[in-house]
Amino acid sequence: MYSAILATLGLAVPLAHGLTPLQTFYPPNLNDTAYITNTTLGTYGGVYQAPTREANTSAPYGSYDYCTMPHPRVQEYSLPEAVKNGSVKANIIYLEYLQRHQRRTPYNILPGGENQPYNCDDIFPYLYAGPAFNAETPMPVYAKTYTDLTNPFVDGYVNGTCQFPQLTIGGLLDGYDHGRDIWAVYGEKLGLLPNTPDSGKVWFRSTESPLTQQSAGGVLRGVWPTWPGALPLHQQTSAVDTVNEGFSCSAQGTVLSAIESTAEWEEHLTVTADLRSQLGSMLGATSSSWQNTFDHFSDNFQGRLCNGYQLPCDFSNPSNCVSMAQAEEVFRAGDWEWNYYWRTNPKVVEYIQLVEGLFIGEIISHFQAVIDGKTSTVYSHVFVHDGDIGPVLGALGINQLRWPAMGSNIAFEIWRTEGTNSGLFVRVLYCGQPIETVRGILDWLPLESLIAILKPYAPTDIVALCSA
Ligand SMILES: *[C@@H]1O[C@H](CO)[C@@H](O)[C@H](O)[C@H]1NC(C)=O
Numbered sequence: 010m011y012s013a014i015l016a017t018l019g020l021a022v023p024l025a026h027g028l029t030p031l032q033t034f035y036p037p038n039l040n041d042t043a044y045i046t047n048t049t050l051g052t053y054g055g056v057y058q059a060p061t062r063e064a065n066t067s068a069p070y071g072s073y074d075y076c077t078m079p080h081p082r083v084q085e086y087s088l089p090e091a092v093k094n095g096s097v098k099a100n101i102i103y104l105e106y107l108q109r110h111q112r113r114t115p116y117n118i119l120p121g122g123e124n125q126p127y128n129c130d131d132i133f134p135y136l137y138a139g140p141a142f143n144a145e146t147p148m149p150v151y152a153k154t155y156t157d158l159t160n161p162f163v164d165g166y167v168n169g170t171c172q173f174p175q176l177t178i179g180g181l182l183d184g185y186d187h188g189r190d191i192w193a194v195y196g197e198k199l200g201l202l203p204n205t206p207d208s209g210k211v212w213f214r215s216t217e218s219p220l221t222q223q224s225a226g227g228v229l230r231g232v233w234p235t236w237p238g239a240l241p242l243h244q245q246t247s248a249v250d251t252v253n254e255g256f257s258c259s260a261q262g263t264v265l266s267a268i269e270s271t272a273e274w275e276e277h278l279t280v281t282a283d284l285r286s287q288l289g290s291m292l293g294a295t296s297s298s299w300q301n302t303f304d305h306f307s308d309n310f311q312g313r314l315c316n317g318y319q320l321p322c323d324f325s326n327p328s329n330c331v332s333m334a335q336a337e338e339v340f341r342a343g344d345w346e347w348n349y350y351w352r353t354n355p356k357v358v359e360y361i362q363l364v365e366g367l368f369i370g371e372i373i374s375h376f377q378a379v380i381d382g383k384t385s386t387v388y389s390h391v392f393v394h395d396g397d398i399g400p401v402l403g404a405l406g407i408n409q410l411r412w413p414a415m416g417s418n419i420a421f422e423i424w425r426t427e428g429t430n431s432g433l434f435v436r437v438l439y440c441g442q443p444i445e446t447v448r449g450i451l452d453w454l455p456l457e458s459l460i461a462i463l464k465p466y467a468p469t470d471i472v473a474l475c476s477a
């Protein structure tokens with residue numbers, strides 16, 4: 010009740026441990042393995058549960074919400090401080106928006122099988138191609154996954170009507186909300202977005218993954234609810250894509266192996282040895298791909314909890330189930346790993362360069378085109394993966410990096426100040442709030458300064474670096 014009143018007033022709602030929603034993004038001791046083992050931390054104010062068929066959860070706006078990460082919303086949006094207090098007059102002229110796809114089923118099916126069926130009957134993943142010239146339009150076919158129980162491989166695997174991964178109905182509905190809120194802020198309030206998307210002022214991109222393409226369909230429908238036409242969603246050929254680890258680069262693997270061999274990495278495996286062994290025997294997950302990182306356990310548990318399912322049980326002993334306390338430790342370990350990969354490992358600069366340097370270079374070139382007056386685009390929206398959002402946040406120097414969760418987003422807002430000293434400034438929002446970094450809060454800085462922050466991560470010769 011008290012929380013609801015505070016929320017109505019737009020005030021920060023205190024969470025467990027007295028945290029504000031924003032503080033749940035920045036656990037100060039995330040770089041310490043005690044963060045993983047300290048059970049009293051729970052989820053550090055994070056939320057990992059969402060209903061199957063509704064977009065939202067009960068988390069107060071602005072909290073770390075794995076299933077439905079917050080995004081800029083007009084009720085809470087505030088102008089950059091310097092604009093708000095009248096010390097500068099400025100207008101927003103460009104928005105570069107990156108987001109992870111919305112929520113989905115897991116990638117990783119438990120080796121011992123899933124003790125529950127997954128149901129995706131409420132969403133139609135459309136799959137058709139049409140001619141670009143005037144000819145017959147195709148039949149709008151959609152994928153309908155089914156399970157044939159006479160297929161002997163189904164036993165001990167998974168029953169139901171989903172692919173793994175696939176966007177879920179909750180993810181699609183959250184995408185609509187995400188887009189409506191983008192329109193309310195950047196269309197209605199700030200007047201940046203055009204009324205229709207056919208104006209030559211917008212540009213969209215996804216990866217080759219249907220998750221990102223289907224998220225784009227949902228979010229962009231929220232932005233332009235009545236636009237009757239189709240829209241181009243740009244993609245690079247997957248084998249050389251600059252996102253989602255498209256191009257092949259052997260040095261990525263070499264550096265990753267080095268990162269996963271340090272004393273800190275070993276320590277995080279040592280302190281979680283009991284947990285990993287319990288989960289391994291309960292779920293048949295004893296292979297190295299399940300044991301060497303927390304990626305698979307996290308993914309499996311998140312995929313269940315974020316779509317209205319329970320934590321898994323032993324396939325052959327239904328009363329032996331993963332506890333919430335175990336899941337929370339898995340999530341804390343996952344967050345520790347993401348912070349290690351993209352913030353604190355000794356090879357972090359090289360690792361970001363190798364994985365995301367080309368994409369970071371592309372973002373810089375978008376900014377340069379704005380500086381040079383060489384672009385008509387005012388809104389670029391790129392639909393990618395956690396593995397793309399993480400390294401960009403690392404390059405920005407985010408203070409602490411929890412796993413960039415479903416629909417997590419980065420908004421680069423470029424503003425032009427008025428008057429004789431007119432110039433370009435930028436603000437960077439992470440999930441709707443000015444991002445907190447090792448260089449301070451990026452609420453208002455010259456665009457050239459942001460480019461200087463990012464540039465070291467965009468190598469001049471990636472081909473040479475990759476083969477080194
Ligand atoms: C964690 O980060 C803080 C602040 O950057 C630093 O003082 C501390 O030494 C780090 N701890 C570990 C275990 O790396």
Ligand SMILES: *[C@@H]1O[C@H](CO)[C@@H](O)[C@H](O)[C@H]1NC(C)=O
Nearest residue numbers: 026043044046047048049050
């Ligand atoms: C565990 O976390 C709690 C809550 O933040 C803190 O008070 C306590 O000191 C921590 N314990 C250890 C052993 O780090």
Ligand SMILES: *[C@@H]1O[C@H](CO)[C@@H](O)[C@H](O)[C@H]1NC(C)=O
Nearest residue numbers: 063064065066067068070186
């Ligand atoms: C969830 O969304 C519905 C419809 O948009 C809204 O009425 C409701 O208040 C939301 N609930 C929460 C907890 O945010």
Ligand SMILES: *[C@@H]1O[C@H](CO)[C@@H](O)[C@H](O)[C@H]1NC(C)=O
Nearest residue numbers: 090091092094095096097453
């Ligand atoms: C307005 O905000 C900016 C940025 O925080 C600050 O530098 C400036 O001193 C403020 N000016 C006034 C008049 O409060």
Ligand SMILES: *[C@@H]1O[C@H](CO)[C@@H](O)[C@H](O)[C@H]1NC(C)=O
Nearest residue numbers: 125126127128156158168169
């Ligand atoms: C598979 O799921 C369906 C629908 O939930 C259920 O009726 C059926 O009993 C399940 N079969 C098995 C073998 O789990």
